Amino acid sequence: MRRGTQIARVYTVLLDGDWHTLGNIAERTGDPEPSISAQIRHLRKDRFGNHIIEYRHVQHGLWEYRLVR
Secondary structure, eight states: OOTTSHHHHHHHHHTTOOOEEHHHHHHHHOOOHHHHHHHHHHHTSGGGTOOEEEEEEEETTEEEEEEEO
16 A cells, blocks of 8 residues: 555554544545545455454444454
8 A cells, every 4th residue: 555545544544443433534634535435445355455444333324433453
């Protein structure tokens, strides 16, 4: 993963293993929420490391995500 790419920014935020909403990740990366959601899907693919990304429903359509290491 090249440094400075959107997927790398999202991955860097998720590296802490804490739960994050798309809004939280957007605030930290400056990237739009729909793009962040797509990058999270990519991180699950073999090509991008086959990472385990857990998600949980918080309330009223709000979800949180975290990277399992």
